[in-house]
Amino acid sequence: MSTVDAAAPGGTDTDPGAAAARKPVSMAQAINRALRDAMAADPAVHVMGEDVGALGGVFRVTDGLVREFGEDRCTDTPLAEAGILGTAVGMAMYGLRPVVEMQFDAFAYPSFEQLISHVARMRNRTRGALPMPVTIRVPYGGGIGGVEHHSDSSEAYYAATPGLHVVTPATVADAYGLLRAAVASDDPVVFLEPKRLYWAKEEWSPEAPEEVPGIGRAVVRRRGGSATLITYGPSLPVCLAAAEAAREEGRHLEVVDLRSLVPFDEETVAASVRRTGRAVVVHESAGFGGPGGEIAARVTERCFHFLEAPVLRVAGFDIPYPPPMLERHHLPGVERVLDAVARLQWESGWTMSGDGGGDGGTEGGEGGGK
Amino acid sequence: MTVLEQPGAYRLAPPPGWRPRLDPAPLLPDAEPFRLLGTDADLDPETLTRLYRELVRGRRYNEQATALTKQGRLAVYPSSAGQEAAQVAAGLVLAERDWLFPSYRDTLSAVARGLDPVEVLSLLRGDWHSGYDPRATRVAPLCTPLATHLPHAVGLAHAARLKGEDVVALALVGDGGTSEGDFHEALNFAAVWHAPVVFLVQNNGFAISVPLAKQTAAPSLAHKAVGYGMPGRLVDGNDAAAMHRALGDAVAHARRGGGPTLVEAVTYRIEAHTNADDATRYRTDDEVRAWREHDPLALLERELRSRGLLDDAGAEEAARDAEELAAGMRDRMNQDPELRPMDLFADVYAEPTAQLDAQAAQLRAELDAEAQAAAESDTESQAEARGEGGAR
Ligand SMILES: Cc1ncc(C[n+]2csc(CCOP(=O)(O)OP(=O)(O)O)c2C)c(N)n1
Numbered sequence: 001m002s003t004v005d006a007a008a009p010g011g012t013d014t015d016p017g018a019a020a021a022r023k024p025v026s027m028a029q030a031i032n033r034a035l036r037d038a039m040a041a042d043p044a045v046h047v048m049g050e051d052v053g054a055l056g057g058v059f060r061v062t063d064g065l066v067r068e069f070g071e072d073r074c075t076d077t078p079l080a081e082a083g084i085l086g087t088a089v090g091m092a093m094y095g096l097r098p099v100v101e102m103q104f105d106a107f108a109y110p111s112f113e114q115l116i117s118h119v120a121r122m123r124n125r126t127r128g129a130l131p132m133p134v135t136i137r138v139p140y141g142g143g144i145g146g147v148e149h150h151s152d153s154s155e156a157y158y159a160a161t162p163g164l165h166v167v168t169p170a171t172v173a174d175a176y177g178l179l180r181a182a183v184a185s186d187d188p189v190v191f192l193e194p195k196r197l198y199w200a201k202e203e204w205s206p207e208a209p210e211e212v213p214g215i216g217r218a219v220v221r222r223r224g225g226s227a228t229l230i231t232y233g234p235s236l237p238v239c240l241a242a243a244e245a246a247r248e249e250g251r252h253l254e255v256v257d258l259r260s261l262v263p264f265d266e267e268t269v270a271a272s273v274r275r276t277g278r279a280v281v282v283h284e285s286a287g288f289g290g291p292g293g294e295i296a297a298r299v300t301e302r303c304f305h306f307l308e309a310p311v312l313r314v315a316g317f318d319i320p321y322p323p324p325m326l327e328r329h330h331l332p333g334v335e336r337v338l339d340a341v342a343r344l345q346w347e348s349g350w351t352m353s354g355d356g357g358g359d360g361g362t363e364g365g366e367g368g369g370k
Numbered sequence: 371m372t373v374l375e376q377p378g379a380y381r382l383a384p385p386p387g388w389r390p391r392l393d394p395a396p397l398l399p400d401a402e403p404f405r406l407l408g409t410d411a412d413l414d415p416e417t418l419t420r421l422y423r424e425l426v427r428g429r430r431y432n433e434q435a436t437a438l439t440k441q442g443r444l445a446v447y448p449s450s451a452g453q454e455a456a457q458v459a460a461g462l463v464l465a466e467r468d469w470l471f472p473s474y475r476d477t478l479s480a481v482a483r484g485l486d487p488v489e490v491l492s493l494l495r496g497d498w499h500s501g502y503d504p505r506a507t508r509v510a511p512l513c514t515p516l517a518t519h520l521p522h523a524v525g526l527a528h529a530a531r532l533k534g535e536d537v538v539a540l541a542l543v544g545d546g547g548t549s550e551g552d553f554h555e556a557l558n559f560a561a562v563w564h565a566p567v568v569f570l571v572q573n574n575g576f577a578i579s580v581p582l583a584k585q586t587a588a589p590s591l592a593h594k595a596v597g598y599g600m601p602g603r604l605v606d607g608n609d610a611a612a613m614h615r616a617l618g619d620a621v622a623h624a625r626r627g628g629g630p631t632l633v634e635a636v637t638y639r640i641e642a643h644t645n646a647d648d649a650t651r652y653r654t655d656d657e658v659r660a661w662r663e664h665d666p667l668a669l670l671e672r673e674l675r676s677r678g679l680l681d682d683a684g685a686e687e688a689a690r691d692a693e694e695l696a697a698g699m700r701d702r703m704n705q706d707p708e709l710r711p712m713d714l715f716a717d718v719y720a721e722p723t724a725q726l727d728a729q730a731a732q733l734r735a736e737l738d739a740e741a742q743a744a745a746e747s748d749t750e751s752q753a754e755a756r757g758e759g760g761a762r
Contacts, residue, residue: 046532072532078562083521083555090525093510094533098525110551117515118522125499125511128717163718186720216723263723 021208024201027175031061031137031193033206034179035099039069042097045183048075049084049101049137058103059139059198081111088134089118097133099183105140106149112157119188120163132188135179140168141234141284143196143331145324151195152321153285155233158190159261159294166261167215168192170236172202174259177212185215194234216263220272224252227278227344230269230295232258235282235332242337251341261291269295270302277308278344282337287315309345392599399592399604403636406611407673413611415679421458421610422674423688425667428454428478430692431487432641434699435477435494439645443703445496448475452608452640455666456572458482459613463621464540471510471523471541475572479542480509487695488702497707516547520556520569527565527624538624540568540617546577548591557632561598566624568617569632572607574639579652595632607635608666611673638664711737 025033039045047065049057053076056063065074077084081102088098102108108115115136122132142151158166165187169175175193182189204210213219221236222243229239236257243253256272258265273279279299281292292313299311314332322330406413432451438444450457453475461482464470472479480490485507492501493512500511510526513519523541530537547553548571560567571591575582588594595602601623605616613635620631638661642649649658674680715722715730722730 078555078558080555080558082518082552083559086518086521086552086555087525087528087559090522090527090539091529092525093504093522094526094529094537096529096532113515113518113552114521117518121499122511123719124717126504126717127498127500127713129503129505130511131720165719264725266724 021205022203023205025172025204025206026199026201027169027172027193028059028061028198030172030176030204030206030209031179032063032065033209034176034183035062035065036068038099038180038183039065039073042183043073044095044097045099046073046075046091046096047099047101048077048088050077050079050103052076052101057101059195061137061139061193061198062101081108082114085111085114085119085134085136089114089122089132092132092134093122093130097135097183099135099137102136102138104146104150105138105152105154108136108138108154115158115164115188115190116161120161123187124163131186133183133186134188135182135185135191136188137179137191137193139193139195139198141192141194141196142321142327143234143284145327146195147324148321151324151327153283153316155192155261155283156285156290158192159291163188164262165189165215166192167259168194168233168261169259170194170197170233170257172200172204173210173212176204176209178215178259181215189215192233196234197237200237213259216260216265218256218258218260218265218268220254220268221257222253222255224254225276226251226253227280227341228254228256228269228272228276229280229282229337229341230256230258230272230299231282232261234284238332238334239282239337242334242341245334245338246341253341264295264298266298266302269299273299273303273311274306277306278341279303279307279311280314280337280340280344281311282314282332282340284316284331286318287313288318290315309343312340312343314340394596397596397599397601399590399595399602399634403604403606403609404612404616405606405609406615407609407669411611413673413677415677417614418611418670418674418677419679420462421455421614422670422680423691424458424462424482425454425610425670426688427692427695428458428482429667430696431478431481431699434696435491436641436645438699438703441704444491444494446644446646447494448644449639449641450475450478452661452666453572453574453635453637454478455610455613455670456570456607456635456637459610459617460540460542460570463614463617464538467508467535467537468621469508469510469523469526469537469539471519471526471539472512473516473519473542473544473547474512474514475544476542477512480507480512483507483509485509487699491703495703495707497709498713517543517550517552517556520552521559523569524556524560524563524565524567524630527560527567528563531566536625538566538568538621540570540621542570542572544577545571545573545575545582545591546580546585547571548594549577549585557595557598557600557630560630561600564627564629566627567630568620568624569630570617571632571634572637573634574607574637576639576643576652578643578647579649581652590634592632592634598632600630600632603631603633605633605635607637608664608669610666610670637666 052062053066084100088100091098119132122130141153158164167178169178182191231239239255243255246253254272254276281295292315296311314336317330432449435447436449439447457478460479477490481487485502489501492498504510520541523539527539573591590604592602592604603616605612616633620633715726
């Protein structure tokens with residue numbers, strides 16, 4: 001029910017009127033725009049964090065907000081992550097909608113006590129009296145050559161905490177649309193920003209941003225009938241590239257962009273895997289205890305009789321994030337994804353026929369029927 | 371010889387343009403805890419009388435709650451016996467629009483503020499995490515993790531000021547809690563933001579078993595304020611009048627836009643940490659006895675009598691009022707609380723996720739099956755009873 005076909009990043013299938021205003025925009029700019037628009041739309045929205053004011057954040061994501069909205073609404077806080085999130089809790093208790101920036105993934109850890117003990121459960125412990133409309137923006141993940149503590153993929157910690165929403169955009173349109181939805185949400189949302197996509201530009205219309213599906217909806221970014229790649233955030237471009245490469249070998253990979261880890265869109269994922277019979281989950285964070293294990297388990301529970309092969313995972317190694325000069329060995333790339341696809345027991349299984357949709361289709365000559 | 375060893379190395383001329391940001395002297399706490407009882411200070415008779423009645427009720431409240439743990443009606447109770455003066459003062463100094471941020475030991479401050487004594491006990495009874503509506507009562511949920519509620523108080527007070535609303539937040543923490551990072555972050559934010567917050571540290575001598583000397587090397591906990599740029603006040607926590615005055619001053623100071631204050635109440639925990647703790651392992655009877663002689667209720671009663679504000683009849687009336695409170699607690703706490711298992715899923719998110727809906731359906735089915743089984747065995751035993759009755 002919630003499958004929504006969207007163009008791949010950079011796609012052009014929108015109405016011609018809006019297309020005129022389109023121009024190359026980076027994800028960082030789209031997030032900035034989302035913050036501006038949210039602050040303009042609702043005086044309760046406050047941006048706070050380290051260096052978010054005059055500097056505009058170390059990634060310039062909050063650029064210009066202090067000029068436009070003043071220091072009371074875009075606040076350089078003392079350097080203290082627990083303090084930032086803890087005071088945001090009190091502000092939310094008093095009816096504001098704080099949007100806090102954690103400077104880097106690994107520097108959010110001091111705030112986990114506030115996040116887990118208060119932000120995530122305040123609504124529940126007060127029987128709904130104190131909702132926590134707090135957005136926590138966390139630049140996350142590697143691939144930008146950051147030194148230690150600047151490249152962690154911390155999504156598993158967040159996703160394991162009931163009471164939080166966890167979203168991560170992979171496209172410019174989603175960065176804008178999901179952040180607006182996060183700020184408007186009456187629940188706390190951990191908004192994970194894939195750093196290495198910050199500067200990726202796409203054609204997008206800042207003045208008339210297109211609507212995107214809301215939090216909790218996955219999107220099929222590419223149709224294909226051979227196998228499903230399930231991914232999110234920084235690994236989406238990797239999976240799209242792998243799908244392109246696989247096509248040359250005659251395999252048509254479907255690519256599902258989760259966009260939201262919590263809530264998790266089981267329907268879209270299961271529908272895709274039932275169509276293709278094979279699945280690989282791809283993410284950067286460590287495989288052990290990572291989201292891939294949870295997703296593989298759910299796919300197995302929902303699609304067991306449709307599966308031609310075990311659900312495989314392609315993840316970062318189970319190691320502390322490596323130094324920048326070694327990170328390319330750690331990050332799952334196209335080759336590793338294709339290797340996993342090749343291990344999906346093509347020779348022993350049978351293939352489903354006829355329902356690949358789009359450019360998909362069945363595997364010619366592979367598998368050989370049952 | 372290193373620079374540090376050179377005599378007067380740091381007494382040379384300061385670097386160009388350097389000035390101290392604040393004169394620390396006015397921020398420093400008194401050398402001795404501030405006291406009013408037993409002095410000839412001008413005290414408002416009405417306030418003294420009010421404090422006395424609340425203190426009598428508070429003492430009784432602590433006794434009753436402790437008794438309820440013995441009957442298994444409360445899962446646990448951290449008594450504030452001996453600390454009633456600080457708690458009651460905290461409950462009385464705020465205006466209705468202000469907010470109170472209590473920790474798990476500060477039930478009495480919430481009751482003194484006028485909250486339903488049974489609703490305040492929800493957390494400790496275990497029927498829900500918080501039994502009252504924080505927005506309606508302007509009392510934050512009792513906080514169990516140490517010091518994590520202090521930044522909430524700062525954020526709330528800051529938000530209120532941004533909205534142009536005249537609201538002060540008063541947050542309570544123990545001596546042990548002052549060692550936590552959140553204590554530091556909260557005080558620092560409060561001072562930098564000039565937030566209308568009052569921090570009340572109840573220094574009751576121990577963090578479970580660890581004495582203050584192992585918690586901090588500071589001259590007093592009130593001294594910590596100076597480093598943040600806010601005034602620190604050292605108060606005799608068993609002197610209800612002094613507590614009321616000091617907290618009232620701090621609240622008024624915050625309301626005037628003067629920023630935060632740290633108040634340290636020097637007091638003592640007469641009971642064990644909770645009913646589950648064995649205090650004889652870490653302190654002596656002599657120590658407890660000495661503090662019992664400095665009992666907050668006895669001190670206040672003596673003062674009222676010497677000022678001619680209390681006679682036996684008045685004392686009896688206060689005791690009757692307290693007895694009523696205790697009887698009400700007993701009656702209501704001896705009824706089993708109404709538990710609603712489906713509430714487990716009610717307020718996790720504004721809209722439940724599909725996964726939570728599925729789990730709620732599972733629990734619903736389990737509950738229905740349970741109810742049906744109970745009904746069946748009921749009918750069976752009734753039928754059996756009837757059948758057997760008929761056969762005989
Ligand atoms: C973050 C955290 N660590 C440990 C505990 C367990 N604990 C509960 S009460 C307590 C001692 C607290 O002492 P203090 O702050 O002096 O408050 P008091 O109990 O004396 O009122 C400890 C260690 C806790 N509640 N929270």
